[in-house]
Amino acid sequence: MLKEFLHQGEIRIIADIKYAKSLIRSIWRFWLKNLRTACQQSTGTVGLKISKVVMVGDLYVGKTSLINRFCKDNFDRDYKATIGVDFEIERFEIIGIPYNLQIWDTAGQEKFKCIASAYYRGAEVIITVFDLADIQTLDHTKQWLEDALKENEPDSSFIFLVGTKKDLVSDAVCERTELDAIRFANEMQAEYWSVSAKTGENVKEFFSRVAALAFEQSMIKELEKTAGHMTQIGAGDLIKLEKKTMEISEGNAQVSLNCC
Numbered sequence: 001m002l003k004e005f006l007h008q009g010e011i012r013i014i015a016d017i018k019y020a021k022s023l024i025r026s027i028w029r030f031w032l033k034n035l036r037t038a039c040q041q042s043t044g045t046v047g048l049k050i051s052k053v054v055m056v057g058d059l060y061v062g063k064t065s066l067i068n069r070f071c072k073d074n075f076d077r078d079y080k081a082t083i084g085v086d087f088e089i090e091r092f093e094i095i096g097i098p099y100n101l102q103i104w105d106t107a108g109q110e111k112f113k114c115i116a117s118a119y120y121r122g123a124e125v126i127i128t129v130f131d132l133a134d135i136q137t138l139d140h141t142k143q144w145l146e147d148a149l150k151e152n153e154p155d156s157s158f159i160f161l162v163g164t165k166k167d168l169v170s171d172a173v174c175e176r177t178e179l180d181a182i183r184f185a186n187e188m189q190a191e192y193w194s195v196s197a198k199t200g201e202n203v204k205e206f207f208s209r210v211a212a213l214a215f216e217q218s219m220i221k222e223l224e225k226t227a228g229h230m231t232q233i234g235a236g237d238l239i240k241l242e243k244k245t246m247e248i249s250e251g252n253a254q255v256s257l258n259c260c
C-alpha cells in the first residue's frame, strides 16, 4: 500500500516536472515568436539589427589591436596610430535574426579628438580602454567617458572599462591595478574586463558579452515600440552567441581627416 502510494507520488512528481518543462518551453517559444513579430512589424521582415559600439581611450592603449584580434583574429606588434576614426562591422545571427555590431575605433591622439568625438553620438555601447601596463591611462578613462556620454542620451549606453595588454604585466601587478580599475568601473557604472590582444585572452568572451547586451537592449527597445511595455529578457546571459563568420567584408573604412 505504502509502496503503491510512494509510486503514485513519484509519478506525480515526474508529471509535475514534465508539466513545468513544457510550460517553460511554451513560454520560451511564445517569447521568441513575440521577438520575431516585433522585428517584422518594425522592418517589414525579420530585419537586420545594428548596434553601435564606440571605443575610446588614450593613444597606444591598444584599441585598434583589440578590434583586430576580435574581427580579424590577428595581432600587429607595430604601432600605427588611428587617424580620426575607423570602423569594423561584425556579423552575427541570433535566433534567426541577422545582427551586426558596428565597432568604431577612435583615435587616442589629442589632435584628432575633435574628429573622433563627432562619432560618439548614438553609441549603444561605450568601451573605455586603458593599458594595464601604464596606470596613467586608467586615470584618463573618466574624462574619455565623460566626453562620450556628453554626446549621448542619459542612461542610453552600456559602459565597459577594459584593461588591455594583460600579457605584459605579472599576475601580482595585474591584481593590484585591477583593484583600482574595479573601483573606477564602479564609479563609472561600467563593467570591467581585462584582455590581451596579443594572446587573445578574454577577447572573444568580452565581445560576446558586448554583443549579447547590445542585442538584448535593441530587442527590448523593439518590443517597447510595438507592445508598448517593457519586457525583461535577461541580463545579457540568456543569449549565447555564435559568430557567423570571422571574416569581415565591410568596414575598415578610414574616415576622412580634416582636423581642427
Ligand SMILES: Nc1nc2c(ncn2[C@@H]2O[C@H](COP(=O)(O)OP(=O)(O)OP(=O)(O)O)[C@@H](O)[C@H]2O)c(=O)[nH]1
Binding pocket: 057, 058, 059, 060, 061, 062, 063, 064, 065, 066, 076, 077, 078, 079, 080, 081, 082, 083, 106, 107, 108, 109, 164, 165, 166, 167, 168, 195, 196, 197, 198, 199
Ligand atoms: N604586448 C601587447 N601589446 C599590445 C597589445 N595590444 C596592443 N599592443 C601594442 O600596443 C601598441 C598600440 O596599439 P594600438 O592598438 O595601435 O593602440 P590604439 O589605442 O589603437 O592607439 P591610437 O590609434 O593611437 O589611439 C601597438 O604596438 C600594439 O602592438 C597587447 O594586448 N599586448
